[in-house]
Amino acid sequence: MILALALGAEGFGPHGFTGPAQAQDSPFAGDDPVAKAPSTLDQIQKKIDSLADVPTRSGNNDRELMAAKSALDDITGQLLAMKAQIAPRQDDIAARLKDLGDPPKDGQPPEATDVTQQRNKLNAQKGQVASVLNRIDDVSKAANDLAIKIITTRRELFTRQLLAHTDVSVDSMGAALMSVGPEMRKFVDLVDGWVSFAWRFKKISLASALVLSLALALGIRFTLHRLLGPVIERGKLEENPSYMSRFSVAFWSTIIPSFAFAFFLISTFFFLDNFNVMRPDIQPIINSFFGVFWLVFFAARLAIAVFNPWAPKWRLVHVSDRGSRRLVAAFVGMTTINGLDYAMGSIAQTLGSPIELTVLKGMMSSSLIGLILLVVSFTRPFLPKTEEEAEAGRPWSKRTALALRVCGVWLIFTALIGYVGLARFVATQLILTGGVVATMYIGIRSGRAVSERDRFAETMVGRFMQRRFNFGPVALDQFGIVAGLLIYGFVFIIGVPLVLVSWGFQPPDIQTWFYNLFIQINIGGISISIVGIFSGIAIFLIGVVITRWFEKWLDGNVMARSQVDAGVRNSVKTSVGYFGAIVAGFMGLSAAGINLSSLALVAGALSVGIGFGLQNIISNFVSGLILLFERPFKVGDWVATGTSEGFVRRISVRATEIETFQRQSIIVPNSQLINASVGNWTHRNKLGRIDMQVSAKAINDARHVMAILREVAGEIPGVLRTPEPVVVFKNFDGGDLEFEVRVFVGDVLNGLSVRNELRLSIFERFKAERIILKEEAPATADPPAPALDA
Structure with a gap:
């Protein structure tokens, strides 16, 4: 009743207590x-309706279809954000209705009017939220259906263009040849008019665009060369470079110039466009030629990096000098022909050239590429490992030669029978996809070379880190692994989109895929975000670092100054560490987008499992976590338990593997190591004490025997001088004197050899000093050997 009065007095809106209750017509502000x-949904629905006729109206224009698909992707993202914002309101309203309780039944006392009004308002809000969510689902379905229709239309358009059959008869080719001259004159007039226009009216803008582009490109190249150039130049000085060094130099010598040249072309196009130097009719032509320039430049750099006609020791493939030159020429030639084909296609589209000319151009370029493949298949480029590079070389393998010939003949035949689009597409993929995949392979091998053991320390970055931060070999080796992973990521982030673009996928599609990959992956009802996962990991690591710092500060400042007992300090520090790690874990899980309520289900399942007989497994699991966190012993320690003694080889969350001195592996459950006493000979350090029992006859002088034992113990290699050896006269029983020699060794793992050497030295010294250990027989000239009990 008190809750009802409070709700009625203050009002309980959708966001909690909102002040005095206000009568409103709408349940929401x-x-x-x-x-x-x-x-908002009405506006979104209008946008979807305006795009509904795009598949039929623009069925032959892939650019319009792609733009419509991108707009639908934006709409879908907006709807998902709206739903994510509104959906939690249902649970909030349901919780408030539960707090209010059920309305009174017939025969029960009536409730307060304010409570009834508040319940009615919450029910109205609940109905409106449900209505909005249903509307969002309907609009999302409409957007998804239209997107699927556009994707299907684009796929059909691609198939039609790829498998389109054109006329390649003598008459059509003759007409195409007759149109070459007029089209060339039209192109020359177009370029001449634009150059005259730019020189007369845009001279300063043209010069500024070129100078700015060149300055930016040189800056990029200088920065990259400054970072990676010394590694490449130093590598080139190697007399016999390793295979991994060759891969690394090839990768960076291809990427750095290609990236700088691409930046120059892109910035030039950008400045020319923004300075209004380009006219709309010349813009697609310049764009296509810039793409051809970069493609040919990249192909030349890649071919030289792989085959290297001038430096045989840096070749990635064991080919002859003549073979390397021919392969470089073939690859660059095919790339140039294919690039000019697409540049001329852009010119033909701008000038409105006859379709026969486009067919002739595509047929000639595909046939020339096929002819080059045929010529390459008959070359003899490869060398056995024992031959010199100047030798003639041996031919391709039968399978490779056959594949090249079949591919070349297929391209020529397909173009001649009229499937020019298919032939051009296959020729393009042979060049673009092959070049990108080859570069990715070189990059992967380069990353592997950097991440090899002790290789990162040889790089410029590694030496700088060693000099600046005084990192050791182990830390540098770990950084090398990270550097290799970064190179792998760089290769795939750059290479995969290029391969997809070459296969006809549009950049907005790739952008959407990457966005969904890194922002939201839906698996059933679970949403996973790679960015969220990395954010959660980063938050967890930051929390652990802060916890460790707080532990040290609390232990070294607060408790140390308060003269708290060492045991209490250790307990408090350990508890703070556990608590901080748990809090950091929950914060990381929350940042990663993992619903913490699911952990309650896991805990409930575990409790049921424990009730059905999993006590031992859970006990071992928790004990393993304690062992891993507290580290009472670590891998390599010499431990002694109640049942076994040996070296720790592996610690897992369920059991610990101990290898005995007989090389027998014993798997000990972690709970036994937590609940029982465990001796650790090497917990703090490897310092240890060796005790040895020695007996002698009472006829000997006890002080003299003790002096001999002390002297012998001090001369044994491996025995520490501090603490010094100790000899104890333990007992005398009848005719025997019992002594104990105690020595300390720096490495208890070498105790067996020290013990053995100590026995031998005592035996030899007793024999020399004629120490009697038992009654001498009458015929014995020399004293008997001592009996050592150790």
Whole structure:
């Protein structure tokens, strides 16, 4: 009743207590997202309706289809964000209704009027939220259906263009040849008019664009060369470079110039466009030629990096000098022909050239590429490892030669029978996809070379880190692994989109895929975000670092100054560490987008499992976590338990593997190591004490025997001088004197050899000093050997 009066007095809105209750016609305020959702959804529905006729109206224009698909992707993202903002309101309203309780039944006392009004308002809000969410689902379905229709239309368009059959008869080719001259004159007039226009009216803008582009490109190249150039130049000085060094130099000598040249071309196009130097009719032509320039430049750099006609020791493939030159020429030639084909296609589209000329151009370029493949298949480029590079070489393998010939003949035949689009597409993929995949392979091998053991320390970055931060070999080796992973990521982030673009996928499609990959991956009802996962990991690591710093500060400042007992200090520090790690873990899980309520289900399942007989497994699991965190012993320690003694080889969350001195592996459950006493000979350090029992006859002088034992113990290699050896006269029983020699060794793992050497030295010294250990027989000239009990 008190809750009812409070709710009625103050009002309980969608966001909690909102002040005095106000009578409103709408269950939500005007600026509330739920109240604004209907108008927003109306606008979104209008956008979807305006795009509904795109598949039929622009069925032959892939650019318009791609733009419509991109707009639908934006709409879908907006709808998902709206739903994510509104959906939690259902649970909030349901919780408030549960707090209010059920309305009174017939025969029960009536409730307060304010409570009834508040319940009615919450029910109205609940109905409106449900209505908005249903509307969002309907609009999302409409957007997804239209997107699927556009994707299907684009796929059909691609198939039609790829498998389109054109006329390649004598008459059509003759007409195409007759149109070459007029089209060339039209192109020359177009370029001449633009050059005259730029020189007369845009001279300063043209010069500024070129100078700025060149300055930026040189800056990029200088920066990259500054970072990676010394590694490449130093590598080139190697007399016999390793295979991995060759891969690394090839990768960076291809990427750095290609990236700088691409930046120059892109910035030039950008400045020319923004300075209004380009006219709309010349813009697609310049764009296509810039693409051809970069493609040919990249192909030349890649071919030289792989085959290297001038430096045989840096070749990635064991080919002859003549073979390397021919392969470089073939690859660059095919790339140039294919690039000019597409540049001329852009010219033909701008000038409105006859379709026969386009067919002739595509047929000639595909046939020339096929002819080059045929010529390459008959070359003899490869060398056995024992031959010199100047030798003639041996031919391709039968399978490779056959594949090249079949591919070359197929390209020529397909173009001649009229499937020019298919032939051009296959020729393009042979060049673009092959070049990108080859570069990716070189990059992967380069990353592997950097991440090899002790290789990162040889790089410029590694030496700088060693000099600046005084990192050791182990730390540098770990950084090498990270550097290799970064190179792998760089290769795939750059290479995969290029391969997809070459196969006809548009950049907005690739952008959407990457966005969905890194922002939201839906698996059933679970949403996973790679960015969220990395954010959660980063938050967890930061939390652990802060926890460790707080532990040291609390232990070294607060408790040390308060003269708290060492045991209490250790307990408090350990508890703080566990608590901080748990809090950091929960924060990381929350940042990663993992619903913490699912952990309650896991805990409930575990409790049921424990009730059905998993006590031992859970006990071992928790004990393993304690062992891993507290580290009472570590891998390599010499431990002694109640049942076994040996070296720790592996610690897992369930059991610990101990290898005995007889090389027997014993798997000990972790709970036994936690609940029982465990001796660790090497916990703090490897310092240890060796005790040896020695007996002698009472006829000997006890002080003299003790002096001999002390002297012998001090001369044994491996025995520490501090603490010094100790000899104890333990007992005398009848005719025997019992002594104990105690020595300390720096490495208890070498105790067996020290013990053995000590026995031998005592035996030899007793024999020399004629120490009697038992009654001498009458015929014995020399004293008997001592009996050592150790």
